[in-house]
Amino acid sequence: MWAIGANGCAPSDEHQGRSAEDVADFRLRLDLLCQSLRDEADLNALGHTMAYGQVTGAIRMRHRLGALWRSNPGIEHTEIAAPIIVVGQMRAGTTRMHRLLAADPAHAGTPFYCGMNPVREQPELRPVKTRIGIAVARSINPWIDVQHPFGATLVDEELPWLSYALSPAALEAQYRIPAFVAFSEARDPAPVYREFARLLRSDAAQMGNTARPRVLKCPQYAEDLRALLAQFPDARVVVTRRCSDQVLASTMSVVAGQMAYQSDRVDLAEVEAEWRRKLALREERMLAALADFAGPVAEVGFEALNADWEGEIAHVYRKLDLSLSDAALAAMRAEQGRAKTSPHHGHRAVYQPARVA
Numbered sequence: 001m002w003a004i005g006a007n008g009c010a011p012s013d014e015h016q017g018r019s020a021e022d023v024a025d026f027r028l029r030l031d032l033l034c035q036s037l038r039d040e041a042d043l044n045a046l047g048h049t050m051a052y053g054q055v056t057g058a059i060r061m062r063h064r065l066g067a068l069w070r071s072n073p074g075i076e077h078t079e080i081a082a083p084i085i086v087v088g089q090m091r092a093g094t095t096r097m098h099r100l101l102a103a104d105p106a107h108a109g110t111p112f113y114c115g116m117n118p119v120r121e122q123p124e125l126r127p128v129k130t131r132i133g134i135a136v137a138r139s140i141n142p143w144i145d146v147q148h149p150f151g152a153t154l155v156d157e158e159l160p161w162l163s164y165a166l167s168p169a170a171l172e173a174q175y176r177i178p179a180f181v182a183f184s185e186a187r188d189p190a191p192v193y194r195e196f197a198r199l200l201r202s203d204a205a206q207m208g209n210t211a212r213p214r215v216l217k218c219p220q221y222a223e224d225l226r227a228l229l230a231q232f233p234d235a236r237v238v239v240t241r242r243c244s245d246q247v248l249a250s251t252m253s254v255v256a257g258q259m260a261y262q263s264d265r266v267d268l269a270e271v272e273a274e275w276r277r278k279l280a281l282r283e284e285r286m287l288a289a290l291a292d293f294a295g296p297v298a299e300v301g302f303e304a305l306n307a308d309w310e311g312e313i314a315h316v317y318r319k320l321d322l323s324l325s326d327a328a329l330a331a332m333r334a335e336q337g338r339a340k341t342s343p344h345h346g347h348r349a350v351y352q353p354a355r356v357a
Contacts, residue, residue: 001034001052005059013066017076017198025191026062029166029184030055036180043175046140047262051175054163061164064119068202076198078205081213083232084320087286088240089279090219091250093302095149095157096339097240098217100313102155103335104328108209109155110216116160118199120206127152141261149339157218161199165192169220172278174258176270185281189227197231222282225289235295236320239286242302244279251275296320309336 006014015023037043037051069076084107086098102109113130120126130152137144144150162169168184171177204210213236221228229235252271259266290297298319305312313332317324 001056002059005056006063007060009060009063009067010070013063013070016066017069018066018195022191022194026166026195029180030059032183033166033171033177033180036177037175040177040179041175042263042265044262044264047175050262054171058164058166061117061119065164065199065202068119069198072202072205075202075205078201078210080201080204080210082234082236083200083214083216084236084238085221085225085228085232086215086217086238086240087221087225088219089222089242089247089251089282091247091254092242093240093300093305094217094219096305096309097238097300097316098157098215099155099335099339100309100332101238101316102215103331104325105331106212106323106325106328108204108207108212108214110158110203110214111153112150112156113152114203114207115156115158118161118203118206141257155215158196158200158216159218159220161196162192162218162220164199165195167192167220167224169218173255174262176259176263176265178274185223189224190230193224193227193231196228219282222286225286226292229289229293229295233295236322237290237293237295237297238316238320239290239297239299240302240305241299246302248272248276248279251279 034055037055041047041051043051084101086094086101088094098109101107111127113126116130116133117126134150134152137150150156159170163171167189168177168181172181200214200216204214216228229237252268252275255275256266256268256271259271296319298316300312300316310329310332313329314324316322
């Protein structure tokens, strides 16, 4: 797998721009992840193929990023504007808040194609390749647009960037890998977020938006907020809130839906117990990180956002000491109009666990 992932790159690209500690962290995570996938995940043929692709893809991106930093010295240390971090549980309105904030012309977001491939190409074919990838994913799992609204050029979460550093963020929502999850939860995620910071700075330099605050969002940030804020201590933070029972039910639907076609054994009771524990852990760690954070924080309620999104946005901008321009509101209204036709709204009818079965 290492030989396949590293094909075409110099062996030194594994180390380029990284400390020995960060290199060792990736190698250790790789060994333990592969062991957990072999011994615990109960993968079917499709699941095995997808897991193999994800792991080799992470190795490949590890080397491609090293090659980028070798050919563009210092790009990984590019100065960028302080980011805006949207943090909260999955299914708690983070995507909506993220895309509203990123719609502001004064801000920047991460297009999905940049999330999937953060190394710019010439000619620029990443959007085309990403559209093809989404089409393949839809053919495998026709529920993906109900679970999350996708689009190659839509602003999206930086989940792939975490996965390329072998964070469990995406993997634990697809596979039953309790040993790897336990290892990751007990381990300091600092190496993952040092890689994330290098990647964000490189992406901003390539996209030419270093002067605009990047709006970041991923549910994993709740669990790792302290490590993320250590990289960006001048960040602004937006916390989304939703009823915990609704969050759990919707989360179970997404996780069980991912696991169902990649494993022949998916136990809903087990999924519920695990994600009840996981959501509690994320809440605990997020609150602990926020308690030690002196920067600006705004909280947004899911139902309040439903009832009066413009009022909630105005509240967020006041709390973060940002200027809400007419151009920003116009762009946000356009984003709301686009979101109204999203297949994602169909998820409301199916997220109850009883119906997942």
